[in-house]
Amino acid sequence: MxxxxxxxxxxxxxxxxxxxxxxxxxxxxxxxxxxxxxxxxxxxxxxxxxxxxxxxxxxxxxxxxxxxxxxxxxxxxxxxxxxxxxxxxxxxxxxxxxxxxxxxxxxxxxxxxxxxxxxxxxxxxxxxxxxxxxxxxxxxxxxxxxxxxxxxxxxxxxxxxxxxxxxxxxxxxxxxxxxxxxxxxxxxxxxxxxxxxxxxxxxxxxxxxxxxxxxxxxxxxxxxxxFPESRPKKALPTRTTRMLLLQDAEGRVLLERRPASGLWGGLWSLPQFDDQAALRAWLDQHAPCSTLAPSWSPFTHVFSHFRLEITPQPARVRRLDSVGEARRWYDPDNPDSLGLAAPVKSLLTSLATFTLTAPDP
Missing domain, CATH: 1.10.340.30 (Hypothetical protein; domain 2)
Structure with a gap:
């Protein structure tokens, strides 16, 4: 140098x-x-x-x-x-x-x-x-x-x-x-x-x-x-995830807290799954009476080290008896003071469209 x-x-x-x-x-x-x-x-x-x-x-x-x-x-x-x-x-x-x-x-x-x-x-x-x-x-x-x-x-x-x-x-x-x-x-x-x-x-x-x-x-x-010289560039890898937009009969949405470290650490997010099969398996176990609507179009959220391709998956359920300590129901019309990841907040504001188009179970 x-x-x-x-x-x-x-x-x-x-x-x-x-x-x-x-x-x-x-x-x-x-x-x-x-x-x-x-x-x-x-x-x-x-x-x-x-x-x-x-x-x-x-x-x-x-x-x-x-x-x-x-x-x-x-x-x-x-x-x-x-x-x-x-x-x-x-x-x-x-x-x-x-x-x-x-x-x-x-x-x-x-x-x-x-x-x-x-x-x-x-x-x-x-x-x-x-x-x-x-x-x-x-x-x-x-x-x-x-x-x-x-x-x-x-x-x-x-x-x-x-x-x-x-x-x-x-x-x-x-x-x-x-x-x-x-x-x-x-x-x-x-x-x-x-x-x-x-x-x-x-x-x-x-x-x-x-x-x-x-x-x-x-x-x-x-x-x-x-000047200053840029960091040596590496191609950003792309990851994929499916986000579950699960609404109950009252229009509330199921959220879960992310782990303290890692992606969106400590924030509340929609349940995430690696693929559709994993999402369906979770619903079969926790919400067997749920009904899936057509998936929304995927979109990309860019982080500093990778790109995340998100596919929202709407679903409806009449009731869910137990959601566990790390999950809660969220009312978009009367939102709680929670920390939400930016793409999750954006998806929650889009639920009016989902409410009109999703089939009832």
């Missing part, structure tokens, strides 16, 4: 340019910037992982209204936490947020520890997120290296290699450390994230408006889109 050049600007000059841009063009009115408590910053940083600001804002507002502090979040049931997370995706973030809140109450007297190392030991908080929480809520010096910062520094210095490789990550962390100031830490941290999101964005960066266009190595080479 070709070694990247030395820092292109002294730290003071870099900070001066960045903060001048941020003062004029950065984001200063985000919900978590008002009352920048460690808790509010923490919640926002977790929600912002792999999710755009515009998407996060309404979720953050609803979440904070229901869980205004660590104690309220720790006291909640996981179902309610995941219900407020429904649609935001990457549900492990919500589970870890809830788990971390309980650890904070149990081991830190209900206060987030404003120390990068201690924060990093909590579920769902990595080194960069811990740095952002410390810097933005306390003003103490802490370094961040989220996706926006990686992209900006990789272009500025033409850092070769995929940032997921340890040697490349070490180089980027060293650059982030080099440029991080000792003053205005909250502004600097926000500025670095905003700079990557607004100017040095993925795909087509706005180099004409960039305060570093005269010193950016990738720009000088005309290779902005080459």
């Amino acid at each position: 070709t070694q990247a050049p030395a820092p292109v600007l002294p730290p003071e000059a870099f900070q001066r340019r960045l903060l001048a841009w941020h003062d004029r063009h950065g984001r200063h009115d985000l919900p978590w910037q008002h009352d920048r408590s460690p808790y509010r910053v923490w919640v926002s940083e977790i929600m912002l992982q792999q999710t755009q600001v515009a998407t996060v804002i309404p979720y953050f507002t609803r979440f904070i209204a229901r869980f205004p502090d660590v104690a309220a979040l720790a006291a909640a049931e996981q179902d309610e936490v995941l219900h407020l997370w429904t649609g935001l995706g990457y549900y492990a973030r919500g589970r870890n947020l809830h788990k971390a809140a309980r650890e904070i109450v149990a081991h830190h007297a209900g206060e987030l520890p404003l120390d990068v190392e201690a924060l990093s030991e909590l579920p769902g908080i990595g080194r960069s997120t811990a740095g952002a929480i410390v810097a933005q809520s306390s003003g103490r010096r802490a370094v961040i290296l989220d996706g926006n910062v990686k992209r900006s520094l990789a272009r500025l210095h033409a850092v070769e290699g995929w940032p997921g490789r340890p040697a490349v990550a070490r180089r980027l962390w060293a650059l982030a450390e080099h440029y991080t100031p000792h003053e205005r830490l909250a502004d600097y941290t926000q500025a670095m994230m905003d700079f990557g999101a607004i100017l040095c964005r993925r795909g087509t960066p706005d180099c004409a408006s960039c305060p570093f266009d005269d010193v950016c190595v990738a720009h000088a080479r005309g290779e902005q889109r080459r």
Whole structure:
């Protein structure tokens, strides 16, 4: 791997340019910037992982209204936490947020520890997120290296290699450390994230408006889109599943809780089966008086590591005497506060069509 050049600007000059841009063009009115408590910053940083600001804002507002502090979040049931997370995706973030809140109450007297190392030991908080929480809520010096910062520094210095490789990550962390100031830490941290999101964005960066266009190595080479290098691509495998939309005589739908880990961990989903034979065998055992309607057209839900082809299978049953502890009836007209996987939530909203077309048993 070709070694990247030395820092292109002294730290003071870099900070001066960045903060001048941020003062004029950065984001200063985000919900978590008002009352920048460690808790509010923490919640926002977790929600912002792999999710755009515009998407996060309404979720953050609803979440904070229901869980205004660590104690309220720790006291909640996981179902309610995941219900407020429904649609935001990457549900492990919500589970870890809830788990971390309980650890904070149990081991830190209900206060987030404003120390990068201690924060990093909590579920769902990595080194960069811990740095952002410390810097933005306390003003103490802490370094961040989220996706926006990686992209900006990789272009500025033409850092070769995929940032997921340890040697490349070490180089980027060293650059982030080099440029991080000792003053205005909250502004600097926000500025670095905003700079990557607004100017040095993925795909087509706005180099004409960039305060570093005269010193950016990738720009000088005309290779902005080459940096940072992408993860080596692998073809996404496709998995298939059949989801059972089983309604009783009252129009309620049978749901089951997913295992704590794995796909949609801890969320409520429709019963899933590998194939139609397995689905029919389950019905024969648990709901022998059920009637199948024609299957709905399959659709695909894309995850980061695979594609899931889902075939919905509607069915009707007059009664089901026992559904077990991990299952429950769900009334779409009077929905409970449950965490639902996005495609399941979408299917439940489509049940009006099914109700009109499915044959009665």
